[in-house]
Amino acid sequence: MTSLASTIAAEIQPIRHSSIPAKVGLALVLAALADWLFYGPKIGLSLTLFVIAMACVSMLFNHAALDLRRAMIGAAILVAGLAPAVEELNMLSFLILTMALAIALLIATNPETTGLTERARALRNFFLLGPFRFFLDALQIFNMSGFTRGIALWLMPAVMSTVFVALFAAANPVIEQWVSLLNPKLIFEYISIPRVLFWTMMLALVWPFIHVRWRRRTIATTTVVDGSVPPPLPSQVSAEFLGPSTILRSLILFNLLFAAQSILDGIYLWGHVALPANMTYAAYAHRGAYPLIATALLAAAFVLVAMRPGGPAEKSKVIRPLVYLWVGQNVLLVASSILRLDLYVDIYMLTYWRIAAFIWMGLVALGLILIMARIVLDRSNQWLVGANLIALTIALYGCSLMNFDAFIADYNLSHSNEMSGKGLSIDANYLLTLGPQALPALDKVIAHRPGDDCLVSRRDRLVEVQRQDMAWRSWGFRNWRLQRRLYALEKVWPAG
Helix, strand or coil: CEEEEEEEEEEECCCCHHHHHHHHHHHHHHHHHHHHHHCCCCCCHHHHHHHHHHHHHHHHHCHHHCCHHHHHHHHHHHHHHHHHHHHCCCHHHHHHHHHHHHHHHHHHHCCCCCCHHHHHHHHHHHHHHHHHHHHHHHHHHHHCHHHHHHHHHHHHHHHHHHHHHHHHHHHCHHHHHHHHCCCHHHHHCCCCHHHHHHHHHHHHHHHHHHCCCCEEEEEEEEEEECCCCCCCCCCCCCCCCCCHHHHHHHHHHHHHHHHHHHHHHHHHHHCCCCCCCCCCHHHHHHHHHHHHHHHHHHHHHHHHHHCCCCCCCCCCCCHHHHHHHHHHHHHHHHHHHHHHHHHHHHHHCCCHHHHHHHHHHHHHHHHHHHHHHHHHHCCCHHHHHHHHHHHHHHHHHHHHHCCHHHHHHHHHHHCCHHHHCCCCCCCHHHHHHCCHHHHHHHHHHHHHCCCCHHHHHHHHHHHHHHHHHCCCCCCCHHHHHHHHHHHHHHHHCCCC
């Protein structure tokens, strides 16, 4: 059984939700234009320019309701209203321009209103109710599933991009200067209560011309059909936090951010272009190495989570190339970090922690390459963990065979001012902390510093430690090799 009920009611034209965000955006642009044209200087031709801009925006959003004849009539009325304001802006020309703009909009967008009384009533409602509609209409954005879905899609890319920008700012003085321009304190210096009220007023005034709504009488027809009520439509908001759409947006943003950092490194670090004032290469290098490694580790974690085996993102032909590009940029980032640390070591010498940083950076770079290999070869995360464990085992085993004490001492000596004629003077106190393996380097320092009895005395104490280490209970092949090297040096520089 079917029944038909028809009612006649006064109804407002429905809001097109899909266009609300764009309309709000252009309303803000018009408010900014009004701020530039009106706030402070005397108003004259600026009002004409603003009205023309507002008419263009209105036509952009209401072109579907226009036909050529009514649009031409409305344009003629607007031009006629502009003429007195161009001649001289005063109260009368302002009122004429305002009425011409409203009448032109009414004729162009509301063909159903024909009589003088209806048009007068429509203009009355337009002027009395229109300025109050902006804030109610703008709230429709927050009721839209599309807006909610947009928040869900952009939240994670925006948050992680903010983290990357913060790390890049800590690593790069140029990016830090750019970020400092976004300091809220600097922005608040240009904000005042009168200016906020001005923007609010302009948004309220321009909104009725952008989001046009005329009261009209329509026939609403409701059809009631017997039978079961259909289930509600499923929500259009995606609840998947790491879906392909989110990952795609993230990778586009991340690649752009990393490309900016790589370009700056290419200019200042690899190209040796002059750095900003009060910034040395040593400070640039030391400041940037560790934040960039943290960035690479965060990037690796994101790739592992996003490109999980069997996930929808891993099979995407668009996402995979972006992942390869981003991992490649991260490897380049690690290479820049290694170069930064190398520049710092050239000036401030080598230490255990700096050697550990070199090894750690190498392992991070290898881990990124293995992540790419896992994706290309379609291997599991278990394979990736195993490959990284093998790499870590090889690195640790190699470190166990390295004589870092002697290596650090020899490197610092060969790059010191005493030996190379540039760089810092050798830090004999640090060499003494390295133990007996630094004795060959200390002997060379003593040869270049005759008369330093304190250093000779401390060197002799290390020799005594070395003799104790040569006892059979504490004997080691490394100590034996050191003893032979000391014998060879005694022949070159005999005692006394």
